[in-house]
Amino acid sequence: MEQVKALILTGFGLNCDNETALAFELAGAQSHRVHINALIAKKVRLADFHILALGGGFSWGDDHGAGVIQAVKLKNHIGGDLLSFVEQGKLVIGICNGFQTLVNLGLLPGLDKDYTRRSVAITYNDCGSFRDQWVHLAAAPESPCVFTKGMQAAEFPVRHGEGKFIADPDVVSALFTGRQVVFQYANEKAHPAEGVFPLNPNGSVQDIAGICDPTGRIFGLMPHPEAYNHVTNHPDWTRQKQMQIRSKKAFGMQDTKGIQLFRNGVDYIRERVL
DSSP states (O other), rough: OOOOOOEEEOOOOOOOOOOOOHHHHHHHOOEEEEHHHHHTTTTSOOOGGGGGEEBBBBBBGGSSSTTHHHHHHHHHHHHHHHHHHHHOEEEEEEEHHHHHHHHTTTTSSGGGGSSSOOOEEOOTTSSSOOEEEEEEEEEEEOOOSSSSOOOSSSEEEEEESSSSEEOOOOHHHHHHHHTTTEEEEEEETTTTTTTTTTTSSOOOOOGEEEEEESSSOOEEEESSSGGSSSSGGSSHHHHHHHHHHHHTSSSSSSOOOHHHHHHHHHHHHHHHHH
């Protein structure tokens, strides 16, 4: 049976490619870490893959804004390949810097299925500083997002200085109406944070932490699901272990929410594309 192939982009300041590759491997895919220059030079063909992952880090040092240079290089050199990749029903996930790149490219939010127009932005945190913390997330069960199927809540870490999601009120309204808001920052009961810091770590409007395009096949989020690839990644894992033991349940035998997210994408390709 043909394997699901995930391309994880590397190069020039990206630093979460190994974790993202591991997460896809644990989710059942074949991971390939590919330098952006190999794509631009056509030494590697995007068409040979089923999932494209733009991971976290600080591409080109974010010197001209987070994800800006990476978006310009991708659009100028393989913009047509990216649009063809999407048209073929394949998947794209952008995490942190990757999310910033996707909105700069216009692949997100893809309102009216226009994948060339930029209509949202991700900018500096309201707190004025870099945030490195775990956050609670409320998932929208009615969202078409392929990656969050079956999820109602999650916990992942954030690591960013530019994570505030902003857009014109009519765009934000369209995102909610179209069920494209996938994750919102929340409290431990999965109720939206209502802008309260540090539950909402950056001041994102309407607590938006992740969005998808209308098809649900392009997904971007600021938190890092690849960083929750094992139960012991969670800062409260020792307490969780004792609670499981006292409930006479096996500890660490199920996928973390992070791996579940990646597995949803891999399963989708197996069922719908291969």
